[in-house]
Amino acid sequence: MREQPEQQAPPVQRLRIRYAKRGRLRFTSHRDFSRAFERAIFRARIPMAYSSGFNPHPRISYAGAAPTGSASEAEYVEIALAQVVDPAAVQAQLEEALPDGLDVVEVVESPGGSLADLLQASTWLIDLPLPTAQVEAAVAAFLACDEVPVERMTKKGLRSFDCRAAVVSLEAAPRGTGTRLSLLLRHGTPAVRPDDVISGLTAVAGLQVGPEHGGLPLLTRLSQGPYDEAARTVGDPLRP
Template sequence: MAARPGYRVAVPRTQPEQQAPPVQRLRVRYAKRGRLRFTSHRDFSRAFERAIFRARLPMAYSSGFNPHPRISYAGAAPTGSASEAEYLEIGLAQVLDPAEVHRMLDESLPDGLDVLEVVESPGGSLADLLQASRWRITLPGAGDLNGLVEAFLAAETVTVERMTKKGLREFDARAAVLSLEAQTSGDVTVLDVVIEHVVPAVRPDDVLTALASVGEFPTGIVPLLTRVAQGPLERATGTVRDPLTPAS
């Protein structure tokens, strides 16, 4: 039947092809080092997808009108922070040796974005395992900060402010800090801090802001923030366990 003038004929939209579910899921630990610590999460995700394409991995894809490779990112470090403990999970359409995937991905990523480990996923949520992080904060020329650390740990609450996507937010930085130690060697002071993942998230730079609020913190110092571990929290010991290693 011809359409009447001024009217459009509705054409049913073709349903997209349904993609097969992944036959293998792999969990990947990677590092952000050197200048690549300034890579944003969006920039990294683009670089990783390009690496997958160059490595010719048989990725599984999502269904829908705009299929995407099945990649799940979890617990990304803030831009500007180095990290030895970033994680993601990929779904493959073909079973491969994790060691071979490790080699292929690492060869396809730029230096500074380095794949450290690839293992079979046991199932469940990777994000749920990332309950806390251990950070190393390097402060050249900061001097002895043990007095500040003691004052911070003795406080019940230490409120800080940070600009977020929802505007300026105020939150307690003390509640998320499970342990904090300072060591000075020569003219370099290193803070070792374990931070529980809470909402809103407390970042290592928030801890520095909190220290400055409880005492005299040296100015003009550019900190180097490095996440050295991220995973399940062992509350009895205050340690952060490797999420890729099964609990004993």
């Protein structure tokens, strides 16, 4: 009979971490980040709690990762520890161990509950190299629709879904020679991404975006967290 693996002690502390993807590091995939983060945890000698079983791994919970190519000021991860530590010390250790552009913004003791369940909505900035009048017309046409079907290639093949229902608000304003969109997205299934909204603008109004039309859109997530339906605001998952 195969010998049973050693059972690991339960965590004694959980820390919730907010980090940012900036500059060229916005092209970091979620897999790339998880590898870099686990290496940083090891280099910083943070006393991680481990799972039980034949292949123990550090208890790290990722949630709500931004799409590859998007910058973000509000990415979140939660870690479970085998010893009680000072969150400020962990922040300093991770900042030193992670590459520039993957920047730890804040570390707090977890307030409890599921981190993934708290990430109910997000706010985004989308910078487009297009005239504001043209983008405003596309936004008006998009918001006037009850449903905007778009397609996206997924691991399970090409998938069609409605991108309109997830959009709480969408506004256009001039920015330099182009236009900045401010977007509030409600999270759901399937998850609607900012690039899906751009595809929706193309579908309803023929908005042309891409290298052959002045350049790719720049996507930046500003926040994500619990959604207040009445106020139409996104809260802080570090302090729900």
